[in-house]
Amino acid sequence: MVRLFTDELNVGYSDRLIVKDLSVHIPDKKITAIIGSNGCGKSTLLKAMTRIISHQTGSIILDGENITKENTKVLAKKMAILPQSPESTSGLTVGELVSFGRFPYQSSFGRLTKKDYEVIDWALEVTRTKEFKFRPVDALSGGQRQRVWIAMALAQETDIIFLDEPTTYLDMAHQLEVLELLQKLNREQERTIVMVLHDLNQAARFADYIVALKEGEIVKAGNCEDVINHHVLRTVFQIDTEIGRDPRTNKPMCVTYNLLKGDS
Structure with a gap:
């Protein structure tokens, strides 16, 4: 089942296109990891899918x-996002920060209800x-702060939680x-989890579905076997990898790698 997907999505800043004609389906009730080199459009895609930034053309469909x-x-009752660098929390207690997650449910008076306090404690x-x-x-x-931000989310x-490099x-x-x-x-x-990760082995271990990006386009999307392999990682990261098996999960893992030189 798919509740959330993009269709020929184009996102950019000024006249520079970052995400290009990108169509991706996010599997419902699964963990999706987005991988790729710095500047390939991972965070931009997350921001567009959560309406933090606007997209130029294409569509983002939810339900x-x-x-x-x-x-x-x-x-905001359907999706939450934990950004890469959360805003300053100076002066806030943990309980106060987590209470911000109840904003979509508050009345115009902005007062927390008994239900709000119950959800915060939960x-x-x-x-x-x-x-x-x-x-x-x-x-x-x-680590404690990161768990508090997740508590706020x-x-x-929400059924869907986005996390940018958690x-x-x-x-x-x-x-x-x-x-x-x-x-x-x-x-x-x-909960449907969508997160940007830099560590390939963490992506392989924890994700059910992986989307590999290069220069704003999808190189490969699929399960760990489809994405964590020599050919895909060569294309996405310009590295020559040795792929083995995680002895605890039996999923593919990057054992070692060398940087490719030139166009080879």
Whole structure:
């Protein structure tokens, strides 16, 4: 089943086109990873699909409707996004930040209801951040802050969650902690997860579907076997890879690689 897809999407800034005639289907209730080199259009695609930026031509369809025509609060009840560099949280407590996720459900008075507080506590519980509820966000570690941002996205109660490089600046343990949390949300609550990842082996391990981009176009989209292979990675990253098997998941993994020289 597919609820969300793009059709011949073109996105750019000024006269420079970043995403070009891109048509992609996002599998429902699955984890999708978007990979590609820096500047290939990964973040631009995410921003366009969540209506943070406008697109020039083409369409983005969610539940049979073009998202450009959707009411902002209605759209915010369907999809949430965790950007690559979240805005400053100076002075906010964890509970206050997570409460922002309830904005789509608030009346014109802007007051939190009993249901809002219940959802906030649930989101904190699920992300194991409830003990930090009254602590300043700035006082937390990088991994703790990332889980709090995910809690805010969960408080939106959306079926689809977009994350732009959720493991950036985190050490290996905290990267794994965040990715395992997202996988748990997908498996236990059937959330559709769409995330940009730089680590190919993390993409292979955690994603059900991978979209490989180069210069704003799709080189290959499919399961791990389709994308994490010598030919695709050569085309996308200009690297010569040795592909093995993850002994724990039996999924393909990049064992080592060399940078290709020239046009070879």
